[in-house]
Amino acid sequence: MEITLTHYLVLSTLLFAIGLIGVMRRKNLLMLFFATEILLNSVNIGMAAISHYRGDYTGQMFAFFIIAIAASEVAVGLGLLIVWYKRTGKIDLDQMTSMRG
Amino acid sequence: MFEAIAFYLFAALTIVMFTITVMTSQALYALTAMAAGMIFISAFFFILGADFLGAIQIIVYTGAVMALYAFGMMFFDTTRNVIEKRSNPRFVVVLGGLAAVLVVFIVLAPIVTNNLEAHYPIDLAVGNTQAIGMVLFTKYLVPFELAAVMLLVAMVAGIVLAGKKMDKSLTLMAEEEIALLHASTANETTEEGVH
Numbered sequence: 144m145e146i147t148l149t150h151y152l153v154l155s156t157l158l159f160a161i162g163l164i165g166v167m168r169r170k171n172l173l174m175l176f177f178a179t180e181i182l183l184n185s186v187n188i189g190m191a192a193i194s195h196y197r198g199d200y201t202g203q204m205f206a207f208f209i210i211a212i213a214a215s216e217v218a219v220g221l222g223l224l225i226v227w228y229k230r231t232g233k234i235d236l237d238q239m240t241s242m243r244g
Numbered sequence: 245m246f247e248a249i250a251f252y253l254f255a256a257l258t259i260v261m262f263t264i265t266v267m268t269s270q271a272l273y274a275l276t277a278m279a280a281g282m283i284f285i286s287a288f289f290f291i292l293g294a295d296f297l298g299a300i301q302i303i304v305y306t307g308a309v310m311a312l313y314a315f316g317m318m319f320f321d322t323t324r325n326v327i328e329k330r331s332n333p334r335f336v337v338v339l340g341g342l343a344a345v346l347v348v349f350i351v352l353a354p355i356v357t358n359n360l361e362a363h364y365p366i367d368l369a370v371g372n373t374q375a376i377g378m379v380l381f382t383k384y385l386v387p388f389e390l391a392a393v394m395l396l397v398a399m400v401a402g403i404v405l406a407g408k409k410m411d412k413s414l415t416l417m418a419e420e421e422i423a424l425l426h427a428s429t430a431n432e433t434t435e436e437g438v439h
Contacts, residue, residue, distance in 0.1 A: 144245060145248075146247055146251045154288075156347050160340045165265070165266035168266065206297055210297075214304055217308050218401065
């Protein structure tokens with residue numbers, strides 16, 4: 144019953160798939176943010192696992208920076224969400240069709 | 245043995261929690277399930293010996309997810325169901341599975357070829373936090389500073405976007421001026437209503 148790197152990578156991939164399904168499924172923008180957080184976290188698990196099994200600190204460093212990026216994404220995203228909500232009163236993706244292309 | 249038990253237990257818990265987050269139609273369930281899932285993920289970091297990363301995961305995500313939680317409570321009537329598009333669920337599942345398999349190949353390719361070498365090998369003589377600090381502040385100092393600047397920019401952006409009346413300081417004004425300011429904003433809103 145040895146837990147290998149593959150176990151962790153498969154788990155990471157499963158969580159990534161869950162997050163991807165969420166991104167494709169959600170129409171509500173706040174729920175979409177949750178799905179992106181799941182994506183970032185699943186990648187972090189893979190990074191930490193590779194760092195452990197290869198005996199290298201680089202993976203943990205990258206996970207650390209990914210956490211910093213996730214935090215700033217939440218800050219800016221919520222700010223934009225508030226502005227949009229103040230203007231329209233809705234945070235649905237279907238309402239954001241002002242750009243025609 | 246204990247490692248295997250812990251891995252499978254936390255893997256099952258994390259997958260269940262994130263599935264609830266993605267699939268539920270209640271905003272409140274999604275928020276609480278995601279907060280729980282984030283805490284469970286830190287368990288993997290502790291199992292893998294990345295103690296510092298686990299602590300950071302708990303601190304950052306408890307803070308960030310609690311902020312999200314508060315905004316969720318503010319934005320939604322949490323008893324109301326969130327309406328989602330369900331155009332073709334099978335299409336979504338197939339696409340997600342395909343992308344997941346692709347990611348497995350991407351991650352496994354360097355492992356299979358087995359030509360990676362450790363740039364900063366793990367030293368068991370010092371603790372994880374100390375070693376992280378030594379690598380972070382020597383080899384990754386420039387990315388660290390860039391991340392700091394990025395967080396500062398994000399903080400300023402959040403304040404500017406979400407803050408109201410940023411050009412006036414409420415702490416330096418007298419009570420009468422604040423009352424006047426409130427009266428003028430009330431007038432503005434009524435005028436906007438007329439227009």
